[in-house]
Amino acid sequence: MSDYELPPLPYDYDALEPHVSEQVLTWHHDTHHQGYVNGWNSAEETLQSNREDGDFASSSGAIRNVTHNGSGHILHSIFWNNMSPNGGGEPEGDLRERIEEDFGSYEAWEGEFRAAASAAGGWALLVYDSHSEQLRNVVVDKHDQGALWGSHPILALDVWEHSYYYDYGPDRGDFVDNFFEVVDWDDVAERYDEAVSLFE
Ligand SMILES: [Fe+2]
Structure with missing residues (x-):
């Protein structure tokens, strides 16, 4: 008997307004x-x-x-x-250094992630690729098309239309701008540390 359960949201349903209604x-x-x-x-x-x-x-x-x-x-x-009413800003510490090492700069990472988000039929992900031992952005269609085996998502952005259309209409870029206002970089950093530690 399989018993996966829906986890409660880590905040109230209105906590991310006005960025997510x-x-x-x-x-x-x-x-x-x-x-x-x-x-x-x-x-x-x-x-x-x-x-x-x-x-x-x-x-x-x-x-x-x-x-x-x-x-x-x-x-x-x-x-x-990955989202929090207290989110926003930019990553710091080890995660920041790793992003700069693997992408050249935070700005280069963000530009590439935004490109992934604009093209994806499902998700833009920042993953730790345990095979190549580096961070990567991944374009995912649906939920499982475009995966790279051995990769662990640490930042996930849902760009299915159900994620933004009611709030932003066809302007996905506006939604992505607002997502960056609520990204909880502490959570992303914890996931990065955990992913790396699995292969040390
Ligand atoms: Fe979704």
């Missing part, structure tokens, strides 16, 4: 994120049932549902915690 956060968390949790549980149940029955006709679809819904659940959980 209470309405969008409510729909996004309670409906969309819940849907990915339900989809992951359902797919796991199908896989388990097929294993017991020895009938794998629907298993490949269920495996796809695991990566789609599972990645949706994982990335939304990171996304919520």
Whole structure:
């Protein structure tokens, strides 16, 4: 029995206003994120049932549902915690140094991340790539297309239309500007430290 659960938001639904509206956060968390949790549980149940029955006709679809819904659940959980009503500014400390080392400057990283966000069909991610031992920006379509194996997301920006259209219409760039006003760089730095420590 699979029992993934929707984690509560780490702040009130209206805490990120005016950058993300209470309405969008409510729909996004309670409906969309819940849907990915339900989809992951359902797919796991199908896989388990097929294993017991020895009938794998629907298993490949269920495996796809695991990566789609599972990645949706994982990335939304990171996304919520990457934001804070006290966020904004720029990264400091070890994370800042690593960004400058791997991208040349903070500005170069941000420019590249914004380009990823404008092109993605799902997410722009800043990841720690454990194979090459460096930070990278990644363009993700849906929730799981464009992944680089061995990479750990430390900053996730949801650019699905459900993330911004109600607040910003087609102006995704305006939404990205507002996302940077609420990025919790302390959370990103913690995720960076944790990702690096896994491979030391
Ligand atoms: Fe989303």
